[in-house]
Amino acid sequence: MSEATHARAATGRRTTRVSLDGLRKHFDNAPAPAIAHLDLQTEEGEFISLLGPSGCGKTTTLRCVAGFEFPDEGRVRLNDEDITDLPPEKRDIGMVFQNYALFPHLTVWRNLAFGLEMRGIGKAECRRRIDDVLAMVQLTALAERYPRQLSGGQQQRVALARALVIEPRLLLLDEPLANLDAVLREDMRVFIRELQKRVGITTLYVTHDQSEAMVMSDRVAVMLGGKLLQFDVPEAIYMRPRSVEVARFIGRSNLIEGSVEGLTDEPGPYPTYRVSTALGSVPASHDQPLATGQPVHVTIRPEAIRFRNDGPYAGRVQSAYFLGSTVEHTVQCAGGQGLLVQTSPGRRLDAGAQAAFAFDPGHAWIISAAP
Incomplete structure (x- = not known):
């Protein structure tokens, strides 16, 4: 049998x-x-x-x-x-x-x-x-x-x-x-x-x-x-968490406050918006219509952020902790915004280093406030 x-x-x-x-x-x-x-x-x-x-x-x-x-x-x-x-x-x-x-x-x-x-x-x-x-x-x-x-x-x-x-x-x-x-x-x-x-x-x-x-x-x-x-x-x-509570509970997440600037024409499975944040203008996706000026949160997972010399965003590394397969960095950015960034051990940056970074719009998700 x-x-x-x-x-x-x-x-x-x-x-x-x-x-x-x-x-x-x-x-x-x-x-x-x-x-x-x-x-x-x-x-x-x-x-x-x-x-x-x-x-x-x-x-x-x-x-x-x-x-x-x-x-x-x-x-x-x-x-x-x-x-x-x-x-x-x-x-x-x-x-x-x-x-x-x-x-x-x-x-x-x-x-x-x-x-x-x-x-x-x-x-x-x-x-x-x-x-x-x-x-x-x-x-x-x-x-x-x-x-x-x-x-x-x-x-x-x-x-x-x-x-x-x-x-x-x-x-x-x-x-x-x-x-x-x-x-x-x-x-x-x-x-x-x-x-x-x-x-x-x-x-x-x-x-x-x-x-x-x-x-x-x-x-x-x-x-x-x-x-x-x-x-x-x-x-x-x-x-694609539906609330700030889910984003905070599930895994490690960066939550960035902002307001919607407008819809872009970037291709992707979901519409991409520009969001005004302490980091600057950030591209992020959402599956529902959003109004210009609407307050939102943008959530970005630490592993979705890449250190890149020509990256559009910048900050200073505050700490770096070795976790085995990854290194978790705490980065202090403009406007007081803190971010977690996870990289492979080979991409580690030491505390005190200036860091430029980037992420794909598809890895930044908008959490809209309840109506």
């Missing part, structure tokens, strides 16, 4: 859309809602990351989908079925927790069998499903070991297998990599994503790690203060 066949056998290839409509949750004595108002719809088979800092509402959202919390307002739907008021065991959802929650006194095989037996699945079907999913997560040889005899990565794969073996219509993952070391965490990102692609199961993944969200997701939901700030593909979240 091929790996893809194993995957289909272990999950039934059921496709599910998740709809969160007007979700709101306020805990007693809390100063603000954990979820203020959330609308989010997935496509079938998508891997969606709920990304944000601690306290932003992402785990509460996941628990409302799982049935461990019930929203004060709004509805949770899987396809066209309203599951808002169903208990967890009636939702047909698989979940992987941060601490994996494996039964320490049961072997790997028995950990997987527990959920199936609770659902009244017969012995022959139990064995088929368990054998298939163990092969899928590459743990067949460890079926008779106990959790204490496994590494962190192996325990994590057992938790994934236990969630998949019940053939759920939706998979929920609550920061499952948080307890792994950096190297193993990177390996498991790839493993989980490739497994999800093969299985084809719709997945909601909670994380505060931006790299995880960018690497693993079809789309990312950036949350802050119980609100959904932006829901888009990873490239758009990073390169």
Whole structure:
């Protein structure tokens, strides 16, 4: 049996859309809602990351989908079925927790069998499903070991297998990599994503790690203060943030205040405007019409800026820090504007050096103020 066949056998290839409509949750004595108002719809088979800092509402959202919390307002739907008021065991959802929650006194095989037996699945079907999913997560040889005899990565794969073996219509993952070391965490990102692609199961993944969200997701939901700030593909979240809050939260970013001078005729996938800033007149892109004189922010990622002798902008390097594959420079420019500039180690400039620099209009994005 091929790996893809194993995957289909272990999950039934059921496709599910998740709809969160007007979700709101306020805990007693809390100063603000954990979820203020959330609308989010997935496509079938998508891997969606709920990304944000601690306290932003992402785990509460996941628990409302799982049935461990019930929203004060709004509805949770899987396809066209309203599951808002169903208990967890009636939702047909698989979940992987941060601490994996494996039964320490049961072997790997028995950990997987527990959920199936609770659902009244017969012995022959139990064995088929368990054998298939163990092969899928590459743990067949460890079926008779106990959790204490496994590494962190192996325990994590057992938790994934236990969630998949019940053939759920939706998979929920609550920061499952948080307890792994950096190297193993990177390996498991790839493993989980490739497994999800093969299985084809719709997945909601909670994380505060931006790299995880960018690497693993079809789309990312950036949350802050119980609100959904932006829901888009990873490239758009990073390169075309919709708010100053998203630009500041995602990666490292330069935010430059300015006002729109006018539209240019420069070619590109989006219209390019000239923006008056402390640096001077800056070309930047946006996908909506902007009025002359409109106040805006321009965001430029540090790696998009290049030191160049004939560059149109200039400043003095305040500091330079070696980060391994890059060097991060702090540059003080005219008008008091500070910038971060990342280069390869071979392009490093020392503190005190005068620096001219440039960037492409396509790497400068305008964030317009809310109307």
